[in-house]
């Protein structure tokens with residue numbers, strides 16, 4: 001658990017962060033978001049005291065760390081940034097081992113920790129351990145950067161737009177990976193971004209900042225459905241609010257039993273292993289064939305966002321998607337009526 | 345921020361005319377300082393070098409430097425241009441290597457070798473200065489032309505400029521600052537080496553220095569050294585100003 | 599290499615080698631290869647290459663020239679194999695030229711008066727120069743690494759040294775001059791290196807912290823670099839000479855300083871001037887080295903909880919080291935050259951022979967001072983280049 005109390009930063013008579021208080025519970029994924037220049041980075045960098053605070057207190061667990069020597073504090077807090085800043089003269093393994101080395105861990109423990117982290121990020125330890133940063137792709141380098149930040153099991157992981165400089169495809173992959181790593185490690189994360197979709201995808205809580213002021217700190221759904229002031233909904237963007245909501249909804253929340261009865265307006269056909277093969281009916285318009293073979297492209301999985309499921313329905317012009325398990329067997333369905341019929 | 349960056353340049357700009365006036369005054373009126381030198385070094389019989397007038401020495405020095413630099417610059421830039429054109433490209437690596445290795449040779453040693461081989465005196469000294477002065481000019485011409493961005497050349501070609509137009513309107517203007525920096529190095533080295541030229545029979549501002557060192561006359565040494573030092577500093581300041589004229593916006597000062 | 603401007607098929611693969619070959623042939627035929635003089639102070643009578651060398655030596659050189667001509671052509675070898683052939687033929691031609699000169703000197707002097715001298719002529723220098731450039735060009739075409747080049751260079755140097763050791767050149771004028779002054783030569787050589795060393799140590803001790811200061815406090819840069827640049831600009835002999843007066847005054851006024859060797863003439867002003875000259879490249883490169891460290895790397899190091907000292911020694915210094923050492927390379931080469939001039943104020947060193955020789959019109963003595971100085975500068979440059987390469991972090995690509 002980490003708690004910020006009345007964090008304030010002024011440069012001269014300009015206040016860039018003003019009286020921010022928030023509490024991030026253990027294992028929470030908390031995202032700071034807001035327009036450019038609103039003070040996100042400043043807030044983050046005050047937490048590990050890369051910037052000295054003008055006023056306020058920081059509690060780590062029950063311990064007041066506001067007066068702790070900055071270096072000691074930083075070794076307990078992970079830090080990953082957009083420009084990564086890998087040490088170009090050290091191998092990937094040395095880079096990941098920085099903080100454990102500073103903390104004087106025994107060699108064997110460091111080596112096994114490095115391999116464990118490379119493994120966590122699906123980087124082959126044998127291949128990557130001895131590579132130098134300039135031999136990595138942007139995505140790989142950023143994984144190493146995050147692995148380095150996690151190396152000494154930090155009590156909190158601070159991340160400042162870590163995926164801001166990679167191409168959209170890699171960003172998507174890294175975001176998914178970050179979700180997985182967070183679930184696996186349970187680390188408390190404070191993550192800065194200015195991308196609302198990224199925030200909605202990753203956050204368990206979102207802190208929206210404006211001009212150095214904390215506007216709202218809430219679960220994502222609250223931010224969408226109960227904005228504290230008009231700035232919140234302006235910032236989120238009203239135009240695709242519905243879709244944004246669905247991006248916080250999962251297929252398993254809308255899943256119903258699959259209709260197998262041929263009496264119903266639509267029903268599924270499966271093969272002997274239970275894989276869906278054909279959909280009869282269920283097409284919203286009459287200018288298309290009433291029956292259609294199921295392909296992988298228009299199936300849904302329980303972990304998929306409803307936004308993506310809806311997108312597939314629109315694209316393939318079906319009012320219903322089969323939900324399949326890992327083995328590809330039909331376990332349920334989601335329907336257009338279902339999406340419409342449930343309040344977000 | 346901007347004004348802070350400019351300030352040292354301003355200060356040096358004011359220095360240039362000041363030092364130039366001082367240099368000219370000393371060259372013309374060194375004799376008037378005789379009482380001063382006498383007072384400082386009472387043990388000396390003659391306190392101001394008089395075997396040759398200072399303006400004559402300065403003139404000789406300047407001729408040595410100007411003639412050799414003119415040849416160095418024209419030959420050096422031509423060579424740099426040749427090896428960066430298509431027909432001469434094959435020679436570029438060797439010429440660059442030669443310019444780099446050649447500059448590790450001590451100028452005084454080069455002077456000492458070339459001059460006796462070619463006979464003592466004025467002309468051989470000019471040959472030595474020219475040879476040595478070539479190297480920085482060639483090197484910087486190549487560097488300057490090489491660092492013109494490929495995109496820029498591509499764009500120039502795209503607008504339908506001929507090779508000659510590209511050279512005159514795009515490449516040379518963009519490379520100019522670096523080329524001038526090379527000329528600056530070459531001239532400053534040559535001012536120094538010309539001073540040593542007095543040991544191989546070429547009269548220059550080094551002559552009173554050597555005469556003073558040999559004849560144990562510190563006043564001569566100081567007179568020659570101050571003049572040649574001022575000459576070098578004034579030239580350097582002038583080149584710095586010239587270089588700045590060709591600085592493309594955004595480039596930092598050296 | 600690059601594209602040919604013409605469409606017709608090319609016959610010459612290596613125009614650089616062809617040019618160098620033509621230049622060496624022209625030099626060998628048109629210029630004097632050696633000179634024979636009745637004593638050390640007069641310039642002698644020219645001897646051409648064809649008369650100076652034995653038949654087998656001329657034939658050998660002709661054969662090597664043929665091989666080099668073959669190496670120029672597109673067929674049958676082409677560029678890369680041509681370059682490899684050059685790396686064999688050019689050093690052989692170089693060694694044969696050297697051997698031929700020494701051999702000629704021995705033969706020519708057997709019946710001559712003891713004062714007679716044989717010295718090398720312009721054709722000799724042209725051949726040495728051109729064959730060396732052929733080797734450099736061949737290495738560039740092969741894209742050989744610094745290590746391969748060093749190994750090869752050592753081999754060639756070892757072969758030349760073997761010729762020296764075998765006494766091949768003993769009859770040459772410059773070596774007879776050397777034998778006359780052998781002890782003094784060794785002493786001045788040591789003095790030369792000592793002066794350079796005594797200047798570089800304090801330069802580093804002052805320059806490195808100043809460079810760090812210039813990096814950390816940008817406000818100091820303008821004034822610092824301007825002042826140091828003035829020293830670089832003032833001609834060496836003027837700076838040496840200008841230090842003569844104040845130091846002699848200081849040595850006279852403070853007796854214990856005088857006892858330590860602080861005097862107007864000698865090592866003290868020389869070392870002081872060398873330090874003043876050397877500061878700018880060291881300070882500038884140190885500053886540039888630190889400035890070249892990616893700010894993100896520094897930010898990450900801070901964020902990981904490194905102390906200032908740890909950031910300096912573990913991150914900044916290793917990353918800045920190649921640039922700092924490049925500064926040291928510049929300064930060392932420069933100091934070796936400037937020390938020549940220091941001989942004029944009585945500091946000694948190899949320059950002493952140069953100016954002594956110039957005074958006596960004894961060209962061999964001049965060469966005895968100048969050639970080793972140049973060799974020293976080139977070797978120091980090469981060694982420091984290797985040091986720079988070694989200091990480059992493995993990850994810097």
Ligand SMILES: Nc1ncnc2c1ncn2[C@@H]1O[C@H](COP(=O)(O)OP(=O)(O)OP(=O)(O)O)[C@@H](O)[C@H]1O
Nearest residue numbers: 011014016034035036037038039040041042043194
């Ligand atoms: N050293 C400083 N002195 C004065 N003002 C500063 C300083 N550092 C930052 N600021 C100001 O503080 C404000 C907040 O900066 P900060 O970097 O925290 O913004 P941010 O929310 O991270 O923006 P972005 O999304 O662009 O990264 C900005 O207006 C910035 O100009």
Ligand SMILES: [Mg+2]
Nearest residue numbers: 040041042160
């Ligand atoms: Mg920011």
